[in-house]
Amino acid sequence: MTALETLGQIPRLDLRGFASPVQLLERFSQEIGVEVWCKRDDIGTVGLAGNKVRKLEVELAYALANGATHLVAEGSRLSNATRAVAAASAALGLKCTLLLCHDAPNEPVGNLMLDGLFGADMRFVGDISWHELGQRAESLVSELEQAGEKVYRLPIGCASERSCLGFALAYGELRQQMSQQGRTARTIVHASSSGGTHAGLVLGNALHGFESEIRGIVVAEDVYSDVVGTYLSFAQGGARLLGAQVALTRDHINITEDYLGEGYGLPLAGVYEAIDLLASKEGVVVDPIYSGKAVAAIVDLASKNELKGPVVFWHTGGYHAVFDPSYAKRIWSSIGRLATVTL
Ligand SMILES: Cc1ncc(COP(=O)(O)O)c(C=O)c1O
Known part of the structure; x- marks a missing residue:
């Protein structure tokens, strides 16, 4: 059996019920001059969805099999x-x-x-x-x-070598959806902190012959003392679980702290403009802590001509943080056209 076949057969719970849609962000793309698609992992069935659900589908199948x-x-x-x-x-x-x-x-x-x-x-x-x-x-x-x-303890961010297999599978799901549209994702951009998402996408990409560039936008500082090494260990561990012969090195971990701004949950120049742009052009909501920083990165990299399209913005969820009163106030006050509306 190939590693991809093994991946297709790993024990997995179905906590979502469907493949998350992928959609072309037509007006957003026109605005920034690069073709951008959105993988909607913010949509789902369990607990307001988000990227953790994919990890839990694999991790909790294992936990249940062990009697948790x-x-x-x-x-x-x-x-x-x-x-x-x-x-x-x-x-x-x-x-x-x-x-x-x-x-x-x-x-x-x-x-x-x-x-x-x-x-x-x-x-x-x-x-x-x-x-x-x-x-x-x-x-x-x-x-x-x-x-x-009988306790099963999940690691920080639910990130582990096993849970990243959920995102290795997700890469295949996206690839198939893009190919149905006659497209291949050249670049995938996502918010990153505990690393399971990045490691899984890197592994999935490797198993499919490195078709895409996976770019993680780091949104939390000091999660690990060796961030690249820890991400890599998840991806390598995932490959080991599959018996896959892929030589992954530190060079395959492509992350940047350029869009961390003042730190986890703290401001980044351009993040509120990016939230506004995506919402007003596409009706898609991102938050200022996680996915908003990834969208701000996409806007900035596009303006510098540093983004190869088609790009997929992987929406990892967390959008309901915009209802947190402190963020809601900042979003509202940063949108110029609302300044004239009296509340
Ligand atoms: C909404 C959202 N996006 C992205 C991330 C980062 O994903 P990962 O922890 O897999 O790096 C998280 C993790 O906390 C998250 O909650």
């Missing part, structure tokens, strides 16, 4: 990953405990409200480092196991 009754995940209190784990737990009838950095907020906003709605037990651990958070998660797992639970 209880999922544990850690992250920031606004994490899309922990929200996706909470939603998937509800969908699968599993218990879920989330270990969340920072203190409980005064208001139940955004993902935190959803975590509660999906029935997760939430534990707030204050402002601690990722390392300490990991240690607390280990203690939590022991506590739950002593109470008789």
Whole structure:
């Protein structure tokens, strides 16, 4: 069996029910002078979708096969990953405990409200480092196991060598959709932090003969001490699980921090203009934390003639952050034509 055939047969839950659509962003493309398509992973069935669902489809198939009754995940209190784990737990009838950095907020906003709605037990651990958070998660797992639970702990951002196979599969899904349109994605641009998305797309691309350039737009600083090395280890580990003979090196990891701006969740010049452009030209919503920074990168790279089309903007979800009051205010005030509307 070839590695691609093995990939096609890996145990996977169907948490989405359909292949996410890919659509040509016609007016956006005209505006920036490069042909851009959008892979709509913001659309889906479980817990407001997003890129984590693809990872969980593979990771949780493995967890269930190993008898898991209880999922544990850690992250920031606004994490899309922990929200996706909470939603998937509800969908699968599993218990879920989330270990969340920072203190409980005064208001139940955004993902935190959803975590509660999906029935997760939430534990707030204050402002601690990722390392300490990991240690607390280990203690939590022991506590739950002593109470008789069969625990499966998801890594930060649900990124692992196994979960990245969900994105290796996704690359094949996109390739087929683009080929039905008579196109090949020369460049794929996506927001990146824990690395599972990038590693999976890099692996999928490698398995299909390196047809595309995969460009990760880093949106969070210091996620790992060796970011490139960690991303690469996911992709190589995924290849190993498939028995694939692909020689992936650090050169295959193509990421940039040029669009991080002031940091995770903090401003980047051009991000609100990019959000406005995509929304007003296409009716597609991106947020200022993740996918908005990828769109800002596309606009900027196109203006510098550094983007080979057809480009696919991989919409990784997270759009509901625009309803967070602080972001909503900034989006509103940055859009000139709204300045005259009195609220
Ligand atoms: C909306 C959104 N886009 C992109 C990413 C980055 O994906 P990855 O963690 O696979 O690098 C995340 C991860 O938190 C996310 O929530």
